[in-house]
Structure formats: C-alpha cells, structure tokens
Amino acid sequence: MSPATGVAARGLALGYGGEPVLEEVDFSAGAGTTVSVLGPNGGGKTTLFKGLLGELAPVRGTAATAGRPAYVAQTDRTRLDFPVTALDVALMGSLARGRWWLPPRRSDRALAREALERVGLADEAFTRFGQLSGGQRQRTLIARALVQDAAVLLLDEPLAGVDPASADRIEAVFAELRAEGRTLLVSTHDVESAARHDLVLCLNRRQVAFGPPAEVLVRQTLEATYGSEIVVIDDGTGSVRAIAVGHHAH
Amino acid sequence: MELLDLLLEPWRSGLERRALIEVVLLGLACGPLGFWVITYGLSYPAESLGHGLLPGLVIAALAGAPLLLGAAGGVAVGAAAVALAAHDERIGPDTATAVVVTGLFGAGTLIALSPDAPARLEELLFGDPLGVSDADLVAAAALATLGTLALAALHRPLCAVALDGPGATALGVAPARVRAGLLALLAAALAVAVQGLGSLLVLALIVGPALAVRRHARAPTRAMLAGGAVAALAGVAGLYASHHLGSAAGASVALTLCVAALAGAALPVRRAAAARARPGGG
Numbered sequence: 001m002s003p004a005t006g007v008a009a010r011g012l013a014l015g016y017g018g019e020p021v022l023e024e025v026d027f028s029a030g031a032g033t034t035v036s037v038l039g040p041n042g043g044g045k046t047t048l049f050k051g052l053l054g055e056l057a058p059v060r061g062t063a064a065t066a067g068r069p070a071y072v073a074q075t076d077r078t079r080l081d082f083p084v085t086a087l088d089v090a091l092m093g094s095l096a097r098g099r100w101w102l103p104p105r106r107s108d109r110a111l112a113r114e115a116l117e118r119v120g121l122a123d124e125a126f127t128r129f130g131q132l133s134g135g136q137r138q139r140t141l142i143a144r145a146l147v148q149d150a151a152v153l154l155l156d157e158p159l160a161g162v163d164p165a166s167a168d169r170i171e172a173v174f175a176e177l178r179a180e181g182r183t184l185l186v187s188t189h190d191v192e193s194a195a196r197h198d199l200v201l202c203l204n205r206r207q208v209a210f211g212p213p214a215e216v217l218v219r220q221t222l223e224a225t226y227g228s229e230i231v232v233i234d235d236g237t238g239s240v241r242a243i244a245v246g247h248h249a250h
Numbered sequence: 251m252e253l254l255d256l257l258l259e260p261w262r263s264g265l266e267r268r269a270l271i272e273v274v275l276l277g278l279a280c281g282p283l284g285f286w287v288i289t290y291g292l293s294y295p296a297e298s299l300g301h302g303l304l305p306g307l308v309i310a311a312l313a314g315a316p317l318l319l320g321a322a323g324g325v326a327v328g329a330a331a332v333a334l335a336a337h338d339e340r341i342g343p344d345t346a347t348a349v350v351v352t353g354l355f356g357a358g359t360l361i362a363l364s365p366d367a368p369a370r371l372e373e374l375l376f377g378d379p380l381g382v383s384d385a386d387l388v389a390a391a392a393l394a395t396l397g398t399l400a401l402a403a404l405h406r407p408l409c410a411v412a413l414d415g416p417g418a419t420a421l422g423v424a425p426a427r428v429r430a431g432l433l434a435l436l437a438a439a440l441a442v443a444v445q446g447l448g449s450l451l452v453l454a455l456i457v458g459p460a461l462a463v464r465r466h467a468r469a470p471t472r473a474m475l476a477g478g479a480v481a482a483l484a485g486v487a488g489l490y491a492s493h494h495l496g497s498a499a500g501a502s503v504a505l506t507l508c509v510a511a512l513a514g515a516a517l518p519v520r521r522a523a524a525a526r527a528r529p530g531g532g
Contacts, residue, residue, distance in 0.1 A: 053420055071420035078414040082289065083469050092410045095421040101403040128468070129413070141417065148421060 093147025135166025302328030304358030462514030
C-alpha cells in the first residue's frame with residue numbers, strides 16, 4: 001500500500017531480527033505537513049526512518065510513503081575526508097531517477113545548482129564537502145534531497161549542532177517545502193523546535209502520542225516519552241518548558 | 251644521446267619489452283581501482299585474497315593449466331571461505347579472515363613443496379614480470395579496458411555510498427550491491443595482476459599508488475587518473491631499477507610502488523582548492 005500523499009503507518013512494529021525495538025506505531029501525515037518525531041536516544045526515531053525507507057521490513061503492521069522518501073542524515077555520519085564538492089553531493093540526488101551508470105544530465109546539473117542556491121550555498125558549490133561548516137554540510141544534504149524531488153523527506157536531527165544562520169535557512173526551506181505540498185518528518189530532541197511543526201510524534205520504544213503540539217507537548221506525555229531524561233517546568237500559563245537532562249547530544 | 255640510450259636500452263630485449271607492457275597495463279587497471287579499495291576500507295581483504303589464492307595458482311601450475319584460471323579459482327574459493335568464516339560471530343571477521351587466509355597460504359605452500367612438484371613457488375609468490383606470456387598480456391589489456399569501463403559505470407553509485415550509505419539507500423542505490431561489484435572488480439584485478447607480481451607482492455600495485463595520491467587529489471576522478479599514472483610510472487621505474495641493479499623484477503616493481511606511496515604520504519598537501527573556492531582565501 002502506498003498512500004497517494006504523505007506517510008502512513010498502521011500497527012507498525014520494527015526490529016533487527018529479535019524482539020521489536022519499536023511497536024504500536026500508528027499515525028498518518030498528509031501532503032504539506034511537517035511532523036516532529038520526538039524521543040530519547042534509543043527511542044526508535046532512527047528505526048522508524050529505516051522502516052519508512054524500506055531498509056527494515058515490518059515485524060507487524062505496515063508502513064507506506066508516497067514514493068521513495070528522501071533521507072537527510074546527520075552530517076557527522078557522513079564521510080568528511082571523501083573528496084567531493086558541495087555540487088557533487090547535491091548532484092547525487094539525481095541518482096534517484098535511475099541511469100546510475102551514466103554521467104548526470106545537463107538538466108540535473110542545473111537542478112543541483114538551483115538546489116544549492118535555495119539553501120544559500122551557491123557560492124560554496126565548488127568547496128569540498130568536508131571543508132564546509134556543520135550547518136553548511138546539513139544544507140548541502142538538504143540540497144541533495146531537493147534534487148531527488150521526493151514527496152516525503154525524512155530528516156535526522158537536521159538542527160543538531162548547526163549554527164544559527166544555517167538553522168534559520170533550514171527552517172525557511174522547511175516552510176517552502178511544506179508550502180509545495182511535501183511531507184516532512186523531522187527527528188529531534190528539542191521540545192521547543194518540535195512545537196513549531198504541524199504535528200508531533202512521540203516515541204519511546206512505542207508510540208507514546210501523536211497529534212498537534214498543543215495536545216502532545218504536555219507534561220504527562222513528555223514524561224512518558226523521556227522518563228527520567230527530562231525535567232518539565234510548568235510555568236502556570238498552560239504552556240510547559242522541558243529541559244532534557246542526561247542526554248548526550250550527537 | 252647517452253641518456254636516451256640509457257632509457258631505451260632495457261627495452262631492446264623482447265622479454266623486458268613485454269614486462270614493460272605488462273606493468274603499464276596492470277598499473278592503468280589497478281591504480282584507479284586502488285582509490286576505491288582504500289576508500290571502502292578493503293586493503294585487508296585485498297591482501298588476504300591475494301595470499302589466499304595461492305593454492306589455486308599452485309594447483310594450476312602443477313596441472314599445467316593457465317595460471318589465470320588457477321588464480322581466478324583461488325580467489326573464488328578464498329573469498330567464499332573468508333565469507334563463511336566471517337559469519338561466525340564468536341570469532342569476528344578480521345580474525346576469521348586471518349585464520350582462513352593463513353590456512354590457505356599454508357596449504358598452497360605445502361602442495362608446492364611436495365617432492366615431485368615443479369620448483370615454481372618463488373615465481374608464484376613474488377611474480378615474474380619478465381616471464382609473462384601473450385595470454386597474460388591479453389588478460390592485462392582486457393582488465394585495463396573492462397575494469398576502466400566498469401569503474402566509469404559504477405562511478406556515481408561508488409561516490410554516493412562512500413559519502414553516506416543510508417543516504418545512498420534512500421536514493422535507490424544498494425550499498426551491499428555496490429560493495430559486491432567493487433569486490434568482484436578487486437578479485438578480477440588480483441587474479442590478473444598476480445601473474446606479474448605474485449601472491450605476496452600484488453597488493454602493492456593496488457594500494458601503493460592510491461596511497462600516494464589520495465591526500466592530494468581534489469576529486470575521485472582525479473585520484474583515479476593520478477593513481478593509474480603513478481602505478482604505471484612506478485612500475486616502469488621498478489623495471490629500470492631491476493635492469494640496472496640486477497634485482498628481481500617483481501620485487502623491484504613492488505618496492506618502487508611502496509616508495510611512491512611513502513613519498514605521497516610525506517608530501518605536504520596543497521591548500522589551493524580551498525582558497526580557490528572561497529573568495530578571500532579562507
């Protein structure tokens with residue numbers, strides 16, 4: 001089953017051969033929606049993405065996306081000593097259209113340049129990927145996803161360790177992609193940035209909650225999601241602030 | 251004219267001319283491949299397969315069959331044995347590879363040293379570029395041509411997986427298949443190149459040039475071209491050294507390849523690429 005638009009999981013359980021490490025996942029997000037995927041380390045965010053990418057077959061249930069999703073990894077999981085330029089990396093997005101054995105077309109090159117311009121890196125097209133700042137590398141990987149032109153984008157902590165200028169640019173691109181009718185799943189540890197998305201999916205080895213931020217980002221849900229890793233501060237105005245403790249950012 | 255004589259003199263003999271063609275062809279084939287072998291962390295498997303194919307070579311030599319056939323069979327058996335042993339999680343892939351390859355190497359030596367075996371072990375271990383046959387030259391030419399075509403076809407998937415495996419998967423590129431394709435190319439290169447450099451020295455041809463250029467190349471294509479050029483030139487330099495010093499040809503070529511690798515590692519890296527791309531020279 002492949003939804004016409006967006007992402008859908010029904011009774012999904014995923015694992016790595018043994019017991020499922022993530023279960024009871026049941027949510028859907030239509031076109032033009034951004035979903036924040038919130039949870040502690042080991043909570044199942046990466047596992048969910050692997051399931052949606054088809055790298056992991058469901059133990060139970062189903063996972064479906066509109067077409068093949070694009071995936072934006074954390075840049076510290078990429079190889080920084082590999083001698084390719086930002087433009088080369090953006091161009092890799094055209095591999096999704098097949099013809100892998102042939103050089104990229106002229107039109108693909110134009111798309112890659114356009115994508116770099118959209119993420120504010122037109123001037124860095126010929127800079128080596130490994131020499132870019134963390135935020136610039138993240139934007140380059142987003143440019144690769146733009147060239148891939150997927151309807152669904154999965155982004156693994158795209159704002160972690162990113163400089164403020166890059167973060168602003170990335171958030172602006174997210175808004176544009178949403179306006180274009182694409183579905184974005186953005187994993188994060190940051191409760192405040194989660195509040196800026198249309199929907200929030202909380203995972204802690206199972207689905208804890210799913211819904212609009214105002215309903216999901218409440219003390220009870222956050223404590224169920226993070227357990228002892230979080231301190232929730234209720235300021236008495238109905239909104240909560242959450243501070244992660246004992247979390248190792250990466 | 252004296253210098254010209256010095257340069258041309260070794261190639262007046264038919265044997266040495268063939269050796270020259272062999273090392274240039276092997277260099278053009280193995281130099282570019284070596285870049286990917288190093289990038290994908292396959293130097294140890296490459297060395298292991300080079301050693302593990304010895305029984306195949308020895309059996310072919312004893313049976314009077316083409317050595318290329320023996321090397322190909324040896325690589326296939328060695329790769330299968332390593333893959334099987336690496337499945338045992340109690341041992342771990344590195345230890346499993348070490349044990350299997352040492353076992354295969356020992357078995358090859360044992361067969362070669364059996365009393366009525368022909369005394370060709372030295373040639374099989376260290377190679378003899380001066381003893382290559384027409385068939386070896388044809389095989390080297392085929393490897394250089396088909397290997398280059400295969401690397402050109404695999405170029406984009408190889409780059410995508412090298413940078414970011416999960417990202418490549420999302421683009422529809424299967425990292426396991428790309429690695430398998432690279433391993434198949436490596437196996438073919440070992441089977442052909444072992445005729446010239448032998449089971450023990452063949453690794454130098456694959457890893458040496460790639461190490462020499464890797465830190466200096468600004469793009470994979472440039473690293474591959476430079477690797478091919480360094481491999482061919484170092485091979486020729488090795489043959490000159492062998493001719494003028496009277497040293498063993500295979501070992502001389504292997505040594506010049508290693509010297510090239512050391513020189514490349516010692517040379518400072520030019521930072522021009524970064525300066526060019528960043529106005530203001532940042």
